[in-house]
Amino acid sequence: DAKTTQPPSMDCAEGRAANLPCNHSTISGNEYVYWYRQIHSQGPQYIIHGLKNNETNEMASLIITEDRKSSTLILPHATLRDTAVYYCIVRVSSGSARQLTFGSGTQLTVLP
Amino acid sequence: EAGVTQFPSHSVIEKGQTVTLRCDPISGHDNLYWYRRVMGKEIKFLLHFVKESKQDESGMPNNRFLAERTGGTYSTLKVQPAELEDSGVYFCASSPIAGVHTDTQYFGPGTRLTVL
Numbered sequence: 153d154a155k156t157t158q159p160p161s162m163d164c165a166e167g168r169a170a171n172l173p174c175n176h177s178t179i180s181g182n183e184y185v186y187w188y189r190q191i192h193s194q195g196p197q198y199i200i201h202g203l204k205n206n207e208t209n210e211m212a213s214l215i216i217t218e219d220r221k222s223s224t225l226i227l228p229h230a231t232l233r234d235t236a237v238y239y240c241i242v243r244v245s246s247g248s249a250r251q252l253t254f255g256s257g258t259q260l261t262v263l264p
Numbered sequence: 265e266a267g268v269t270q271f272p273s274h275s276v277i278e279k280g281q282t283v284t285l286r287c288d289p290i291s292g293h294d295n296l297y298w299y300r301r302v303m304g305k306e307i308k309f310l311l312h313f314v315k316e317s318k319q320d321e322s323g324m325p326n327n328r329f330l331a332e333r334t335g336g337t338y339s340t341l342k343v344q345p346a347e348l349e350d351s352g353v354y355f356c357a358s359s360p361i362a363g364v365h366t367d368t369q370y371f372g373p374g375t376r377l378t379v380l
Contacts, residue, residue, distance in 0.1 A: 186367075195268070195355050195371030196307065243367070251297060251309040251320065252357075252369060
């Protein structure tokens with residue numbers, strides 16, 4: 153799995169968009185970008201994943217640069233409940249399931 | 265649909281004792297994973313079951329840890345004897361064997377283990 157680099161912490165005002173960056177300059181052509189988050193005292197939660205096209209679901213949007221060396225997770229209207237550690241994970245998505253490799257992530261604090 | 269459940273939510277034991285953690289995956293999920301986070305460290309993979317078979321146990325720290333998944337449903341993780349460095353939060357996750365969400369893992373709330 154390619155290595156990822158994320159800022160250790162970020163703040164965001166409630167109601168504003170939270171933009172969380174992730175660098176993955178060594179990503180391979182068959183590797184996907186996954187985002188999970190862990191809210192304090194809970195288990196990690198899947199948010200979104202993508203290969204090269206931008207993706208959007210009910211939780212967030214994922215913007216992947218054209219060269220795929222970096223991506224941004226966007227929470228369009230952050231709430232206090234979005235305060236969590238956000239993990240960017242790059243891995244091959246194939247027919248065989250396998251482990252997730254968590255880094256240190258980004259601690260997002262949404263401020264009132 | 266019920267999510268991944270884990271029992272107990274907290275466990276406090278003394279060094280040298282035995283503790284068994286239980287995980288009930290989402291019904292129908294053949295993949296079951298164990299992870300843990302020890303104090304101040306990152307979440308680390310322990311092992312992966314496919315049904316009742318151990319697919320990957322490369323993350324198991326030593327032979328004091330024993331995981332089972334008899335019948336391919338729930339799983340247990342036994343620590344015997346427990347040591348101080350085993351303290352942390354143990355997470356279980358599951359995912360289906362096939363389909364578009366194969367690689368999406370659903371996590372339980374974790375078991376917080378404290379070894380005194």
